[in-house]
Amino acid sequence: MASVLPASIARSRATPVAHPFLGGGDEQVALVGERGATSYGELRDRVVQRSALLGADRRLVMLAARRDEETIVSLLAALAGGHPVIMIDGESDAGAAETLRAGILAEYDPDTIVSSVDGEARLEHRRDASAHVLHPDLALLLSTSGSTGSPKLVRLSRGNLVSNARSIAEYLALTPADRGATTLPPHYCYGLSIITSHLAAGASVLLTDRSVVEPAFWSEVEAAGVTSIAGVPHSFDLIEASGARPLELPALRCLTQAGGKLGPERVRRWARASAAHGLDFVVMYGATEATARMAYLPPALAEERPEAIGIAIPGGALRIDAPDDEGCGELVYSGPNVMMGYASTAADLARGPELDELRTGDLARLAPDGLVEIVGRSSRFVKLFGLRVDLDRIESLLAEKGIPAYAVDADDAVLIGSPSFDELECVPGLLASATGLPTRSFRVAMVQELAVTSSGKPDRAALRAIAERAVESAVESALVTEPAPVGAVRTLERAATDGSAALAEAVRSLYAVVLDRPDAAVEDSFVALEGDSLAYVEAVVRLERLVGELPRDWPSLTAVELGAIASERRASASSGERRAAHREADRGGGPAAPARASRWSTATLEAPVALRALAIILIVGTHANLLGLQGGAHVLLAVLGYNLARFQLAGIDRAARVRSLLRATAMIAVPATLWIGAVGLTTGAYEPTTALLVNSWLGEPAGWASATWSEQWRFWFIEAAVAGALLLALLVAVPALDRLERRRPFALALGAVGLALAARVVATGGITSGAVERYAPPGVLWLLALGWLVARAGSRSQRVVSSVVAVVGTVGFFGDAQREAVVIAGLLALVWVRAVRLPRILMPMVTAVASASLFVYLVHWELYPLLEDDAPLAATAVSFAAGMLVWALWRRALRLPRWGRRLAVRARSTT
Template sequence: MVLIHSRRTGAYPADADVLASLSIQPDVARVPFAADLASRGERPAIVTAELVLTYQELAERVEALRLRLGTARRLVALTAGNDVASVVGYLAALAGGHPLILLPEDKPAAFDSLVAAYDPDVILRSGADGQNLLEERREVTRHQLHPDLALLLSTSGSTGSPKLVRLSHANLQSNAESIADYLGIGEDDRAITTLPMSYCYGLSVINSYLLRGASLVLTDLSVVDSCFWELFRRHRVTSFAAVPYTFELLDRVGFADMELPSLRYITQAGGRLAPDTVALYAEHGRRRGWDLFVMYGQTEATARMAYLPPRLAASRPGAIGIPVPGGTFRIDPVPGLEDGELVYTGPNVMLGYAQSPEDLALGRTIRELRTGDLARTDSSGLYEVVGRRSRFVKIVGLRVDLGQVERILADLGMEAACAGTDEGLVVAVKGSNDLHLVAKVLAQGIGLPRAALEVYGVPEIPRLASGKVDYQGILVLPQHNRVPVEPSVASVDDTGSGRDSVRKIFEATLERTDVTDGDTFVSLGGDSLSYVAASVRLEQMLGHLPPDWHVTPVRDLEPQARTPHHPARRRWFAPTDTSIVLRAVAIILITGTHVGLFSWPGMAHVLMAVAGFNFARFQLTGDRVPRLKRQLGSLSRVVIPSMAFITVAYLLTDRYSLANIVLLNAVIGPEEVTTQWHFWFVEVLVYVLLGMTALLAIPWVDKAERRFPLLFPLTLLAAGLTTRYDLVDPGVPHTAPALWLFALGWAVARSRTWAHRCTASAIAALSIPGFFDNPVREMTLLAGILVLIWLPSIPVPRGLQRLTGLLASSSLYIYLVHWLVYPPISEVSQALAVAASLCAGVAYWAVCSHIPRLLTRAIGYGRRRPGYTQ
């Protein structure tokens, strides 16, 4: 590619001149990477879960659609998803020289708005069979279309607005060349789609990879979906793109410990990534052998303007880096501010904006891009963005930096976003916090009157589809007191019926009214008790239980809820979460063994491992303070019903002591096994949960657990094994397996790869035999743990699914009450005694189901009061 820069004027020549240097005639302007696909021959171009499409095959599909579009230039609108038909439609329009409006397929309101505003001549959609559906509204365009015009994209955050960015053929080609250059993309590279094609960042990945003859793996799967990583490994993906929110999701799935030998680099853009996160992931990359490219760009620059060389990510994590090849920066002074505005010049700068069909006739109206960002540079030539010029508001005569407000809260350990007008500020703070205190700190820190500041607690910071903060959504919080709900995920189906939905299920099982499409089951306070009820209802609605659904946002679960499932797949068996099945089976075997109906020991110890497994899944997400509150709330769900029932048992019988009531028998009670040891499991579980909660409340320990999500429980496991092999006396009789098994279950939950699961299996196989001197007990424990490791779900007869969920939910309560229920009944019938114990436990669970929620609200976690603001 030849890029000509005028030394005399410092300006780039007209786009037609640039195209001429690329050997393309201006009157039939086309983008080279779209027109020359066939030259790559039989190399793989597009890979999906179902097919591999070579460049030759892709070129044939593009050419066939190009012929259908005709030779006369027309305005084309494409509703694009991450699928083959969308890519073919995009390339066919570029190859045929047809100006293209690119729109997201999941935003029908935005599509209708732009179609009404611009009246395209042709509308392209993806068909159910993977083919392109072409709606020709007229054979000849009614618009005046400038020869340079190639693509029209919504500006960041304005999907559906009539304001579009006008990009030329030269813009697309030059920026793709630039990106491919500094990333070093080669023919053997393979990128997987993690962003919408309609978003300029996601589109730039497609452009730069096709330009170099590399491969694209098309998928809509989220990075929290285990199927995404299976696809990643199967096709030896070498890179993926991420926005700041992606890194939050990567933390949740234990990305740092994943084995991804083909990964060469990760790119990041779409907003500022916290310097600590940049440094952390740069270190992950150093250990694992891949690079992190932090990038900076805007739709108005076709995608990218700067990148930070990976070697500098650890030492300069706050910088945006250097201009991309072919581009230059300068910083213009801004009156009244210490830092100036960053201005970019390069061949990828847009032609200008369009706000009506008449603007499509315009050529280039700007030569440089005033980014609106405040920046500074150092002697080494690295640029750093320090704020947004438009992120300043003037309230009661005081100039307020909205970025500074967010930084103040970040320094306090809070994730927050701030929007404002000249009338006041609106601040959204994620999680449960003392909003009175937050407002007071901010008012004092920035010198604003308290009345000019409104602070709202939200479960998740409102975000756009691109992952960027939705500042307009924050501004409307005073009207709605909650994050606006997208119509596409409303709790009714397209016909308006009141059928079940993911949102309804979460609201019912967690007793909340503020569920938004960005929430997950865990972020809403779900734990192992409420997990059972939610998972059973979710599986019945979906026809299957998606992997990691408990950490998947509502917005990603709802589309699956609206997808019809074939009834034959749901007829006889329902895949049910393994931990649920183990809890249900365990409580039946425990009760039956104690009653004497049969003898099957060892299941209580399986439940200890399941407790560690669920602790890792539900109690180790989010920031340190919110998850500490969640851990205390979950602990209360065990302590309150246990102490209440044991108090009743103490008053009604002479089997128990005051030490039982306060759950201290295992510490201060008799060493010999008596009836006072009936509740050992509850006591030891409480000790372990308290110990883990206290340990993780220490900041450096919390940081270590996040950084080493698998190594951390393995270290605890090693500590627990010292009691298993009598190297250390825990000082608590009969409880040696507790920490060991709890930590093993925790490690199982963090085992994301085949090698991890094999390691956990080997530890169990080596450490369990010989411990109990009871082969049946040992085999039961080993089998239970191996099932937990290798089977994410177990088929359960559909007619028994609700019963399985009910027994799993009530397992703790059944364990408590059966000690009083079965003795008098077993003299009549042992089977009846077991059945009565199960029924009584379910009844006690029903009575106690609301008590833990009341306590968690009292300590500041759980459902927020609607309309509460500060």
């Protein structure tokens, strides 16, 4: 851990005290992460050590929070030493997060900055003594659940934090046997409450920053024995879309939901499904101003009363202020977790508690059964993606840009109305950049004027009418052409040219072309469109031009989500370029010239694509006497298994998985059978069993052990690939095995590798294989299963296990140390290397080679023997050129039916 520690601070040492968030015994597990398990005793020791570094004199600390152990240690140490902590987002590089960080630094001037870099804490003490007057009760400062870039913070006391954590632990009945997971970031009050409530109860927390759409997340959760999972409405959208099945986790006992309204029907559906599995589904209501939580709906009532927010949390109280004739009024909360107040400047940090109760701004009523129901909003706030957005602040942001506008709630978005037609197109992108929300969160409408009431106040009734019609008709991109009330002319929902909606459309168009799916929609993902391992090379390369380095789970992300990622990165890059230009101007150098990528600048390429290209180069180059490095085909088989698991086993339902695997099998088998059959008929070189890809099974009646290499064995790789894909299809066709693969993907894949290795040993009669046994399906299918295992290895420990299996399975297999070294190197690269950087000038060639690898493999057998003795380089080059030509012709042939359909349509339209 690196730190900058002034001498005056080093001489003062914090005295360890009983900590309210260290509720477990010394031997009990507190945290589970990549480093393994950390006990409460170890955590206490680390907190004391970190407290000493922070010093005994109170300081204002800014903590860049991440979902890791260092963040938790730093937070607990600061609370133990009485140092008020400003929690900011330490994970995101988006422009909005960077703007907020810069605003807080400028406005509050923290004495110490703490961050986590590569798993180590970094402390930067900016001065020896605090520059601030800090109220004795002040413990924590959080952004107001929103992301409008304003440095307005919520002031929370130690009592606020402790009371809320204990209250949550009480109504969720948390015990030391429970284990939560960091599904939400800790700078967000809901994410923080997961940590504090579990640690206060002596329970434990799984530290993970994975998304709920990643299969590896669910592997981690199951392996760690997580008992509760928390989410905002968007989390449940992602869970449903990804096909994950959290309710089947063996240790899970409850799901919690907060951070915005989940529709009553969805609450009822989740509650019913949870109850069927013996689980609780707990809907909660709260705000940062209440340190997270104000009300919860008892799970026994969720199915019957899904529209209610429930009852006050233990220690709190809810009342309806000034109810009307129907009993509706503003919801007011009181309790020990009500904030001290807001802070807008550093001077506000000296102020004490200013509130006894919290006016929520929500209109509510108390139902006869004692449950509270929210019926509307009296304030100008909306919640999107779990974040509270100030509509007045949105209008102010636009006004600062010279765009007069009104903003209103449009259910799952904000509708912006403005008479400035020419400015409307840039509004979604501008607001997305300023708030960190996706561009699709902002819809635009042109109005004739910004109406005002007789008293001169803004009149947003016309805009609300448009919003209500859009919600009622459930039209995502409505063009309202009928006369609208009070001057509303029409709704024009557009994305900024560089906004995420435009980028999402670019991704959709890319999928339509690459996957030959003109029906592709922006809500579709590569997996949902049944993309396969043969198409993904081209998809990866094109996507990386749009998005940059792809996230690990990109195949499961929709075009909308990939567009949002690309938009955020472009906004961040633009911000960085502007700052660089300002710095250059400040130095007197004039504006900086825009960077231009040269041919020799580098670009990122996914490791499996690079391995695919390298493997086929090794295969052909070795056969043509150019290289002399055997083992490429065996590595390629593992890459195939990796891709089958990544794409074909990502289908949302069992039938889709089976269809996808059968389609992938056909994409390999059909061109191979046609080519081998055609060559066999022309030259007589191949038997029918070879053309039908069953030579390994039927071509050697005496068995593999006594077989000798012949031309009939040239296509062993194709036979093994087809057999492996069919076995996978058969496996997931069995409902019980399909469910097991979803619940315990790594464990099932590990079992499959074990069975395949056992079959290899039985077939070969030992560790080392014979001259032909190393090519027969029983001898090589373990490699395809190993690729599947690597794809399911989500944690470091699982990658270590995969590496051990790769090494143990390969050593001694060939009886050739060099060949085994090549295979082990390729397998370990598949396990540990996510991406490689190559000169841009090489990218088209490398990706074309990878894409055409199947056809190069098929064709090269007929060409390299003609030149291998006299011109091995020419033999290799000719093989690749011919294989890539056949690949191009095959792709064109696949498009002929589609062209035929288009011509038929045109012919019918002209008659």
